[in-house]
Amino acid sequence: MINEKQALTQIIHLSQEIAQYKDVDILLERILTLAREFVNAEAGSIYIKEDGQLNFSYTQNEILQRKLAPGKKLVYSTFSIPIDDRSIAGHAAHTGEMLNITDVYHLPPQVPYSFNREYDERTGFRTQSVLTFPLKISHGNIIGVLQLINARNDDNTVRAFSKEEEPLIMHFANNAAVAIERAQMTRALILRVIKMAEMRDPKETGPHVNRVGSYAAEIYEVWASRRGVPHEEIQKHRDVLRMGAMLHDVGKVAISDTILKKPARFEPEEYEIMKQHTYLGARLFSERYSDFDEAAFIISLNHHERWDGKGYPGHIDPMTGALLPGYETNGKFLGKKAEEIPPFGRIVAIADVYDALSCRRVYKEAWDESRVLETMRSDAGTHFDPEMIDAFFESLDVLRHIADRYPGE
Numbered sequence: 001m002i003n004e005k006q007a008l009t010q011i012i013h014l015s016q017e018i019a020q021y022k023d024v025d026i027l028l029e030r031i032l033t034l035a036r037e038f039v040n041a042e043a044g045s046i047y048i049k050e051d052g053q054l055n056f057s058y059t060q061n062e063i064l065q066r067k068l069a070p071g072k073k074l075v076y077s078t079f080s081i082p083i084d085d086r087s088i089a090g091h092a093a094h095t096g097e098m099l100n101i102t103d104v105y106h107l108p109p110q111v112p113y114s115f116n117r118e119y120d121e122r123t124g125f126r127t128q129s130v131l132t133f134p135l136k137i138s139h140g141n142i143i144g145v146l147q148l149i150n151a152r153n154d155d156n157t158v159r160a161f162s163k164e165e166e167p168l169i170m171h172f173a174n175n176a177a178v179a180i181e182r183a184q185m186t187r188a189l190i191l192r193v194i195k196m197a198e199m200r201d202p203k204e205t206g207p208h209v210n211r212v213g214s215y216a217a218e219i220y221e222v223w224a225s226r227r228g229v230p231h232e233e234i235q236k237h238r239d240v241l242r243m244g245a246m247l248h249d250v251g252k253v254a255i256s257d258t259i260l261k262k263p264a265r266f267e268p269e270e271y272e273i274m275k276q277h278t279y280l281g282a283r284l285f286s287e288r289y290s291d292f293d294e295a296a297f298i299i300s301l302n303h304h305e306r307w308d309g310k311g312y313p314g315h316i317d318p319m320t321g322a323l324l325p326g327y328e329t330n331g332k333f334l335g336k337k338a339e340e341i342p343p344f345g346r347i348v349a350i351a352d353v354y355d356a357l358s359c360r361r362v363y364k365e366a367w368d369e370s371r372v373l374e375t376m377r378s379d380a381g382t383h384f385d386p387e388m389i390d391a392f393f394e395s396l397d398v399l400r401h402i403a404d405r406y407p408g409e
Contacts, residue, residue, distance in 0.1 A: 011168050014038065015175035021235075022292060023242040024183035025214065028058045030235060031176045035148060036060060038172070039165055042150035042158070043125070047089050048180070049143050053080040054093055057144075063125055071222060071394060075401045085112035089145045092132045096142060098170060099132040102160040131161040133170060135177035143180060146173050190246050201252045201260045207408030208355060209246040214402040215351035215395075216245040216344075223347070223391035236291075244295030245348045248303045251281025278304055279318040286319060295344055302336065302345025303352055308382045309337030311349075338385075346385045350376070350392050353383070358403070 014034045021027040028046050036044045043061040047054035056079050065074050083093045091113040092099055101107070104115035104127055120127055128150050135144040148169070150158045194209050217238045224234045252260060255277055259270050266274060281300030285293045301318055305311035314335040315327030327334045341349075357372045367375075373393075380389040392399075 007164075007168050008171075010038065011172050015172055018176060018179045021179070021239050022183055022186050023213075023217075023239050024180065024187045026217065026235065026239045026242055027179055027183045031146070031179070032058050032060050035146060035169065035172060035176075036062075039131070039148060039161065039169065040152045041131075041148040042152060043127075044146070044148045045089075047081070047093070047145040047147070049083070049093065050080075052083065054083055054089055054145060055080050061123075061125060061149075064123055071225065073218075073398050075397050078405055086114065088113050088115060088130060088132050089147055092134045092145050092147075093142050096134050096136065096140060098134070098166060099130070100161050100163075100166060101130045101132075103128050104130050128158045129160045131165070131169065133173040135173055135180065137177045137181050143177055143184075146176065186243070190243060193247065193250060197250055197253050200255070200257060201249070205408055207406040208359070209248075210406040211355050211402055212248060212348065212351045213242045213245040214406070215354060215399055216347050217242040218395045218398050218402070219350060219388060219391050220343070220347050222394050223343075223388050226387075226391065240291045240295040241299075241344055241347070243292055244299045244344065245351065247281070247296050248299050248348050248352060249277060249281065250284060250296075251277035251279070251300055254280040275304070275312045276321065278302075278313045279316060279321055282318040298342045298344045299348050302341050303348040305336045305341040305345055305349065306383050307338055307341070307346070307385050309335045311335045311341075311383075341385075346388055350384050350388055353379075354392070354399070359408075 018027060018031055018034065021030055028048070032044050032046050035041075042063055043059070045059040046057050048057045049055075056077075059074070059076050061074055068074065081087050081090050083090050085091045085094055088099055088101070088104070091097075105117075107113070107115065115127070117127075119125070131148045131151070133146045134142045135146055136142055146169075148161070151161045151165075153159050191206050191209075194206055198205055220241055221234055221238055224237065229237075255274060259266065259273055262270070278301050282297050285297035285300065288294045288297060297318075301313070304313070312335060313321075315324045316322060317324060354372065354376060357367050357375060358369070360366045373396075376384070376389060376392065380386040384392075
């Protein structure tokens with residue numbers, strides 16, 4: 001292991017890195033990655049406390065990941081466990097104490113907790129050493145649990161977590177807890193805005209926007225990786241994309257109830273009014289103070305553009321809704337086409353349509369998956385960027401998991 005001074009410097013650097021992430025889902029994934037890398041752990045999980053239980057929120061497993069095709073992600077089930085002494089993670093959350101276990105298959109008989117071998121038996125993985133930390137914020141309140149599994153030596157043999165690693169990971173875990181709390185507050189604020197929109201438009205729900213944001217982040221990661229975008233840049237873009245995509249339709253708060261809540265398809269003149277939600281939403285972020293404002297502006301304005309140029313609102317001034325000079329034909333606005341549409345707009349178009357087709361609406365029932373996928377594929381090159389549709393299909397297993405994680409409608 002590196003010396004104490006180097007290790008502390010590295011932990012401080014990692015803590016500064018996680019402070020840059022604002023979206024809670026992207027943050028949890030990054031926290032787990034950095035903590036695992038620091039101690040060279042094979043696997044790990046994060047549990048988040050919600051409604052008096054621990055929700056299994058993120059997991060990583062390098063051994064099982066290697067068995068997947070390149071670019072594929074490990075898909076896992078989400079579940080909840082009680083905060084009590086029966087499980088290792090539950091005990092850490094219940095007592096607020098760290099647990100450093102050399103081998104979970106040989107626990108001392110006097111401990112109250114046990115290890116559930118079901119996951120190991122199902123996957124063929126062998127859990128051995130486990131380091132479990134409560135994630136504490138102010139006044140000792142616990143918001144979750146960080147669990148690292150199977151520390152490794154330089155030759156990749158599994159070892160116990162050392163005593164010297166404990167205070168360093170504890171320092172990182174405390175900083176991670178503060179970052180998670182801040183990200184949860186940001187998510188809650190966005191969802192409050194969505195609730196306001198939901199009062200106007202019943203389709204704009206928390207599950208819908210969470211799915212669209214998560215879909216967009218996954219599709220972007222595959223697309224950007226294929227294009228050779230550096231990993232660190234991808235992570236930062238995923239962060240603002242995930243949040244900005246949640247607000248893609250926020251401009252609908254400015255559209256009349258008689259149109260928004262119409263239980264049928266729009267008449268042509270009503271549809272023209274509905275189209276205004278794109279630039280009305282973008283106006284909310286016209287004073288762009290951060291990367292998030294920039295992403296939300298781009299997504300609001302561009303998520304209804306089409307690859308073939310037949311989308312909307314087209315080449316307009318979002319502050320006035322007026323046509324930009326040189327972009328009119330026969331008195332009609334020209335839509336942006338192909339790579340005139342910013343990447344975030346092209347990606348959210350895919351995520352939003354996929355969710356809309358997969359879910360019930362006032363004017364239609366949910367489509368079965370085969371019909372949805374056939375439509376998505378057939379619209380490549382007309383509605384959607386063909387390269388991004390390839391990334392969509394490559395991400396499909398993860399997208400299905402996201403749909404299960406945020407059920408609704």
